[in-house]
Amino acid sequence: DVILTEWGDAFLLPRLRALAARAGIPLRLNRDPHDTVRTRRSRSYVTYGQVVYQAGGQMLHGRWHIDLRNSFIYSEGELAGLLEVARLSGIPVQDQARTSTGTAISSMQVQQAVRDGTLIPWQKSEPEGFKTAAQLILTDKGGLTYQPLVGVYEQVGELDFSSMYPTMMARFNISPETIGCACCPDSRVPEINYSVCRKRRGLVPRVLDHLLERRMYYKRRKNETAGVERDLYNQRQTALKWCLVTSFGYLGYRNARFGRIEAHEAVTAFSREMLLQAKEVAEACGYRMLHALVDSMWLQRSGAVREDYETLAREVTRATGLPIFVEGVYRWLAFLPSKMHKGVGVPNRYMGVFDDGATKVRGIEVRRSDVPAIVETTQHAMLRRMFACRDLAEVRAALPEVLALLEETLVRLRAGEVTPEELVLTTHLSQEVADYRHNTVQAITARSLDRHGAQLHPGEAVQYIITDRTAKLPDDRVRPYTLLGSDWSYDAETYAEMLIRAGETVLELFGWTRARLTRE
Numbered sequence: 086d087v088i089l090t091e092w093g094d095a096f097l098l099p100r101l102r103a104l105a106a107r108a109g110i111p112l113r114l115n116r117d118p119h120d121t122v123r124t125r126r127s128r129s130y131v132t133y134g135q136v137v138y139q140a141g142g143q144m145l146h147g148r149w150h151i152d153l154r155n156s157f158i159y160s161e162g163e164l165a166g167l168l169e170v171a172r173l174s175g176i177p178v179q180d181q182a183r184t185s186t187g188t189a190i191s192s193m194q195v196q197q198a199v200r201d202g203t204l205i206p207w208q209k210s211e212p213e214g215f216k217t218a219a220q221l222i223l224t225d226k227g228g229l230t231y232q233p234l235v236g237v238y239e240q241v242g243e244l245d246f247s248s249m250y251p252t253m254m255a256r257f258n259i260s261p262e263t264i265g266c267a268c269c270p271d272s273r274v275p276e277i278n279y280s281v282c283r284k285r286r287g288l289v290p291r292v293l294d295h296l297l298e299r300r301m302y303y304k305r306r307k308n309e310t311a312g313v314e315r316d317l318y319n320q321r322q323t324a325l326k327w328c329l330v331t332s333f334g335y336l337g338y339r340n341a342r343f344g345r346i347e348a349h350e351a352v353t354a355f356s357r358e359m360l361l362q363a364k365e366v367a368e369a370c371g372y373r374m375l376h377a378l379v380d381s382m383w384l385q386r387s388g389a390v391r392e393d394y395e396t397l398a399r400e401v402t403r404a405t406g407l408p409i410f411v412e413g414v415y416r417w418l419a420f421l422p423s424k425m426h427k428g429v430g431v432p433n434r435y436m437g438v439f440d441d442g443a444t445k446v447r448g449i450e451v452r453r454s455d456v457p458a459i460v461e462t463t464q465h466a467m468l469r470r471m472f473a474c475r476d477l478a479e480v481r482a483a484l485p486e487v488l489a490l491l492e493e494t495l496v497r498l499r500a501g502e503v504t505p506e507e508l509v510l511t512t513h514l515s516q517e518v519a520d521y522r523h524n525t526v527q528a529i530t531a532r533s534l535d536r537h538g539a540q541l542h543p544g545e546a547v548q549y550i551i552t553d554r555t556a557k558l559p560d561d562r563v564r565p566y567t568l569l570g571s572d573w574s575y576d577a578e579t580y581a582e583m584l585i586r587a588g589e590t591v592l593e594l595f596g597w598t599r600a601r602l603t604r605e
């Protein structure tokens with residue numbers, strides 16, 4: 086008995102209950118007539134420089150209420166994924182739906198400790214402080230990165246270590262209580278020289294063993310099945326993937342019950358060592374490494390095909406003891422230069438098409454949430470044309486067509502023939518409306534909405550259109566999307582600049598810089 090809603094926590098259920106109370110009509114949302122609806126307050130909190138708004142909870146007795154818009158795990162793994170995590174963490178489904186995978190991991194570790202008879206630190210963890218692996222990589226430079234060699238390439242192979250960090254934590258027995266043990270002085274972490282226990286299996290690896298094994302099973306079943314069954318296995322393995330990712334973040338988080346910074350350092354030290362070993366194996370086989378990022382590497386060797394990369398993956402797995410897979414072989418791939426430093430590569434900024442036609446794009450406008458639809462759809466159309474090409478010669482031949490797509494939009498934009506939906510921009514409030522001191526677009530939009538009676542919280546999204554970026558009066562510069570009215574106009578040149586910038590992103594390596602695009 087499950088009620089799925091969209092916006093049930095923040096709006097639907099509180100509103101329904103208020104209306105029912107006002108009308109004097111009993112509203113029985115619970116199956117159990119003696120219980121009231123359990124609520125949780127909404128909150129805004131800061132996690133790594135970003136303010137996030139989380140709606141409260143409306144939880145029922147005798148049936149479950151899950152708000153699709155207020156559940157990270159549901160959005161990633163749907164119902165099967167949520168149930169999988171709740172079952173493992175022992176956290177009630179309605180609570181698990183509204184909490185992080187980090188809390189789930191903590192709960193699994195506590196259960197393991199209770200089962201083992203281990204004492205548990207009496208310390209409350211703060212769920213908003215943990216870092217995900219991606220954040221750690223950015224903030225701590227924990228993993229190894231080789232700057233990409235800017236340029237366009239053909240027949241590049243991408244090899245990815247599977248769940249690298251959690252796999253290493255399990256394989257090398259990394260846990261708060263196994264690092265720096267006194268009984269195994271000969272077993273050392275590379276570079277940083279802490280000892281790691283060989284005699285006792287750590288608590289964190291014991292929990293991970295179970296998760297890794299389950300996920301591997303689900304992934305195997307996913308490949309053996311089809312249709313609805315396949316979807317269920319995929320949802321479960323996706324939910325577990327997020328638990329595994331957070332397990333590494335929690336290891337380095339000092340407020341976590343089973344976290345310790347030295348354990349976290351040991352993982353990143355092992356990961357650098359493993360990636361170096363992988364690089365050596367690849368180079369010994371005649372490959373050139375174009376880019377490497379934490380647990381992925383992009384390699385090229387003249388004439389190499391899929392089977393060659395598969396052979397290389399087996400060699401690397403043999404050398405490192407960690408499973409690595411061929412993510413794919415690219416028909417063509419471009420490592421894009423930095424917008425700020427000419428000619429310099431940026432990690433994780435590339436676009437390419439695999440030999441099966443699948444495409445992969447990272448770090449550019451189409452992937453970002455802060456560009457208007459007109460920029461996104463135009464760049465997407467340009468990329469689609471380019472990705473239809475089988476090699477770089479075909480891409481170059483198709484450039485006139487690609488440029489025409491950009492020009493078409495620019496003409497339409499300057500002729501005033503675009504809709505507000507194409508121009509709207511979304512931004513998130515970083516503080517209370519009254520606390521804004523400068524006339525940023527957030528501030529102008531938020532104040533304007535506030536004057537019209539909107540209740541805004543830090544972390545909430547607001548939408549606006551640029552009406553005249555350089556206007557004297559702040560209120561003339563941007564206008565909230567919801568208050569657009571019929572007398573609106575837009576700043577065509579500012580939007581044209583965004584379009585040309587997005588065009589340059591995908592065309593610069595083919596000889597079309599912003600200056601040339603503007604000129605021609």
Ligand SMILES: [Zn+2]
Pocket residue numbers: 266267268269281282283284285
């Ligand atoms: Zn030991």
